[in-house]
Amino acid sequence: VTVQHALLAAAETLRSAGVDSPRLDAELLLAHVLGVSRTQLLVHPEQELSEAQARAFEMHRDWRATRVPLPYLTGTREFFGRAFFVNQQVLIPRPETETLVEAVLGWQPPGFTAHPTLLDVGTGSGCIAISLALGLPGSRVIGMDLSGKALEVARRNADALGAARVELREARFPEGVEDLEEVLDILVSNPPYIGPDESLDLPPEVRDFEPQEALYAGDCGLEVIQSLLDNASRLLKPGGLLALEVGFRQAPEVLRRAQKAGLASPRAVRDLSGIERVVLAERPAQPRRSPEQPPNHA
Ligand SMILES: C[S@@+](CC[C@H](N)C(=O)[O-])C[C@H]1O[C@@H](n2cnc3c(N)ncnc32)[C@H](O)[C@@H]1O
Numbered sequence: 001v002t003v004q005h006a007l008l009a010a011a012e013t014l015r016s017a018g019v020d021s022p023r024l025d026a027e028l029l030l031a032h033v034l035g036v037s038r039t040q041l042l043v044h045p046e047q048e049l050s051e052a053q054a055r056a057f058e059m060h061r062d063w064r065a066t067r068v069p070l071p072y073l074t075g076t077r078e079f080f081g082r083a084f085f086v087n088q089q090v091l092i093p094r095p096e097t098e099t100l101v102e103a104v105l106g107w108q109p110p111g112f113t114a115h116p117t118l119l120d121v122g123t124g125s126g127c128i129a130i131s132l133a134l135g136l137p138g139s140r141v142i143g144m145d146l147s148g149k150a151l152e153v154a155r156r157n158a159d160a161l162g163a164a165r166v167e168l169r170e171a172r173f174p175e176g177v178e179d180l181e182e183v184l185d186i187l188v189s190n191p192p193y194i195g196p197d198e199s200l201d202l203p204p205e206v207r208d209f210e211p212q213e214a215l216y217a218g219d220c221g222l223e224v225i226q227s228l229l230d231n232a233s234r235l236l237k238p239g240g241l242l243a244l245e246v247g248f249r250q251a252p253e254v255l256r257r258a259q260k261a262g263l264a265s266p267r268a269v270r271d272l273s274g275i276e277r278v279v280l281a282e283r284p285a286q287p288r289r290s291p292e293q294p295p296n297h298a
Contacts, residue, residue, distance in 0.1 A: 001054055004045035006030060010061040017065035018204075025070050029060045032074045067204040080131040084157050089149040091214040093127040096271040097190050100245045100278050101128055103269050104188055105135045107241050107280070114138045116185035119235065121173045121228060122146075124214060126154030126166065128188060133163040141165070142180070146172040146213060173224070174231045184235045190245035191224035192217040221247055225254055229261040232283060239285040243278065251276035 007026050014022035031041045033056045034049075049057065060073055071077040071092045077084050079093035080101055086092055104118075115138045120129040123143030133141040143166055145151050151168045158166040169176060194215045199207055206215065217223040225244060232242040242263060246254045251268040258266035263281035271277035 001049050002045065003030065003041060003047045003049065006049055006054065006057055007045075010057070013061055013065055017067065019064060019067070025064055026061065028070060029064060029073060030057050033057045033060055067208065069205040069209055072209065077125075079125075079127040082131070082134075082161055084125050084127050084130075085153060085160065086125055087153060088209060089147065089211060090125040090153045091210055093125055096273070096275070096277050097128065097245055099269060099271040100188065100190060100243060101131045101135070103278050103280060104132060104186060104241070104243050107186070107243070109239065109282075113185060115140070117180075117183055118142065118186040118188060119144065119177065119180060119184050121187070121189040122191050122214070122224070123154050123168065124150050124190075126157045126163075126168075128190060129154070129166050130158050130161055130163040132186075132188070133158075133166050134161070140167070142167045142169065144169045144171055144173060144176060146170070147211065150211070150214075174227050177231075177235060180235050182235070182237055184240055185237060186241045186243065187228065187232055187235055188243045189224075189228055191228065193221040193225060193245075193247040193250060195221040221250065222253065222257075225250075226257060229254075229257050229263070232281075233262060236283040238283055240283050242281050242283070244280075245277060246279055248275060251279055254279045 007030060010026035011023040014025055019025055027038050027041060031038045034041065034053060063073055064070060069092055071086050072088055075085060077086050077092050080098050084093055116136060117140045118132055120143045123129045123145050126143055129141050129143035133139060143154055148170045151170055154168055158164055192213065192215050196216050219226060225246065228244060255266045255268060258279060258281045264284045266279060266281040268276040269278040269280065
């Protein structure tokens with residue numbers, strides 16, 4: 001069987017299985033099985049597959065037809081211009097999360113230190129922590145996750161991508177951060193933010209294969225976000241930044257809760273699809289005068 005025929009047949013199988021981009025997925029899977037780039041594959045459509053290659057490709061095609069996400073089959077996903085290793089222990093990095101990384105890298109308040117300390121809560125594959133560590137060379141970056149298996153993936157990525165200095169710790173936020181009180185310049189997170197009752201709206205790739213603890217949070221998806229808002233002022237230095245990814249239509253509620261938590265200048269940033277995807281706010285620079293204190297007229 002030739003490359004061209006294998007691709008035609010596989011695209012048909014994947015289309016019938018309800019896969020969104022059947023032809024592209026077939027090409028990427030065959031390129032992965034043959035160990036070549038997609039371009040190399042497409043310039044030789046007449047190339048014959050060996051029996052072993054054809055069998056391996058059919059196996060991958062059949063896995064994809066059961067809706068296993070493509071990056072779990074190829075083991076890689078691009079994020080912020082770098083190839084991250086992924087497996088089923090971690091959420092697959094999403095393009096909208098690049099908006100969060102960009103917003104943090106673009107935050108340069110007057111007098112911003114060249115050696116900031118950052119904490120990434122729910123680091124998963126490490127895509128945010130590692131991209132920030134590489135974008136802020138003088139920084140100390142800590143990634144935390146409740147999943148030890150996810151942290152193994154983050155470690156592998158940090159070492160492979162030249163960010164071995166990223167520190168990783170296993171804990172369930174807000175536990176495990178006692179040493180970071182008023183230490184952080186930036187607290188960043190793409191937390192789980194889907195309400196458990198929204199699971200039926202998700203495509204099978206997400207609902208059936210991505211880690212549950214990466215997707216779902218109580219309080220209609222806002223439980224971990226609320227905990228981040230509640231603890232931000234305790235962990236951030238005065239003037240420090242809280243940067244959160246939030247779900248579709250969650251931004252107005254998160255902005256309201258940020259205000260209520262005493263954070264300054266809550267604002268939303270839109271992703272490339274125009275969706276309010278990131279919420280930014282700072283710990284107020286000066287502790288606010290409590291009402292009991294008389295104003296100082298001296
Ligand atoms: C939406 S995923 C984000 C993964 C990665 N940062 C990204 O943007 O692709 C959320 C991650 O948070 C972790 N997590 C969920 N609740 C947590 C908590 N309370 N403390 C620490 N990690 C948590 C999950 O294990 C998962 O890896």
